[in-house]
Amino acid sequence: MVELVLEEKDAGDWIYRGEGGLNIVLAYSGSSPNFIGKVLRVRKVKRNGSEFDKPPSALSTHECLIWEGVGDLLSASTKDIVNHMYAKHVMSPLLGSQHVDPGVRVHVTKEFLELVHNGVLFKRPSWRVDNARVNTLHDSALLMSDHSIFPHGVHGEEFCISVEIKPKCGFLPISRFIRDANSAKKRISRFKLHQILKFHQGKISQISEYDPLDLFSGSKPRILKSIKDLFLTPQNNFRVFVNGSLIFGSSGGEAEDTDSQIAESFEETLKNIIQAEDGLRTPKFLQLVGEAVFKSGIMDRLVEVQKLDSFDIEGAIHAYYDVVGQPCAVCRELGEGKVSSKYEELHEISVDESLKIVRDFLVASTAKDLSLMIGFRGRGKGSRESSYDVVCLESSNQSFDYKASFIDLDMKPLEKMPYYYKLDQEIVSCYTRMMETVNRPEKPLMDTSYQEQLTAIEDTSQT
Missing domain, CATH: 3.30.200.110 (Inositol-pentakisphosphate 2-kinase, N-lobe)
Structure with a gap:
């Protein structure tokens, strides 16, 4: 070659x-x-x-221990080559x-x-x-x-419209290593909890209604709801391309919330793609995306990889300190007398078991942070047999070839595990503080709309 x-x-x-x-x-x-x-x-x-x-x-000494025997990872000379081999x-x-x-x-x-x-x-x-x-x-x-186009399609007359979604974590953890004070993690998705911290830090202007648990639910109505929520508050989690050109969402950061002007522009762009009257093309397109997610069953496969993280960061962080041969900073932080026996058990397992816990956590972390690309190409009546899967949009009497692909599959660095733990604790503690504020209306520290959003998140977790 x-x-x-x-x-x-x-x-x-x-x-x-x-x-x-x-x-x-x-x-x-x-x-x-x-x-x-x-x-x-x-x-x-x-x-x-x-x-x-x-x-x-390419890899640190401890990363070599974790990835020993996996493909040619240890022979890679740079991080770029490592990421290539890791994806493969x-x-x-x-x-x-x-x-x-x-x-x-x-x-x-x-x-x-x-x-x-x-x-x-x-x-x-x-x-x-x-x-x-x-x-x-x-x-x-x-x-x-x-993945935003079909092979050779961009130079022909046919169009390709594609969406990029960052699904995030699609399950609630049940690990026994999650401390009681952090039990909100077992009721509310990580994405929803992180939204509160981002809002508090001023990184986002509005808390998204999107919940990954809807997208991963296997329920067509809930999947469609998740796609609509992503469209209304795309942030950096939802983008749309036509023939490879970005038409919706941000090219490298947080996108603005979808206002009427953005919505009208997007509706106009769909004019030659979705056969419907003005004002109905966008809902039908979002329905098309939801239909493809539902029919493909691709989220089932993704969530199984995410669930390799069966210990949660609150368990995996203890295995990490054993792998790198350092005193456990988390146990030290908890203090003598407060370290649960279950954490002591983690520090008594074999090195091979600790390596597996950390390796599985890092693989799951990639799966929680990747992007899903779904591309669509219109099919006319009497179209030839297709090598792609086909999805029908009955409301507009249209059929589309579609393909689903995962991108952004880089290896997560072992050295970032203490950061992952710290961020996890920040996310939960921010939620806990904000809920305490909501429950003490005599000391309002936030605007009413934010209180309503927080209450809605908690209410949703109870259903």
């Missing part, structure tokens, strides 16, 4: 699609058959003086190879990356620009299928 190389002359064919914390995603707009229907993930580097540091080493050897078998494209590494020159950096600068959110830039010292990038 001829090695693919992207050089200075190729930079103009790659356009900004979006970005996350570690990578910028570029879509291809040229004519080379090697790249049509592909996206490129290029690595970023923080603007904090580390811009010219060497690429990070760990996540793809668990989620289904038909839903995962781990991609291929391609060589990129420094000149190519410099031109890409300059070319996307004004497309990126300003806070992303302030935080990080393209890492021009990397010599490779990851070439993957563009």
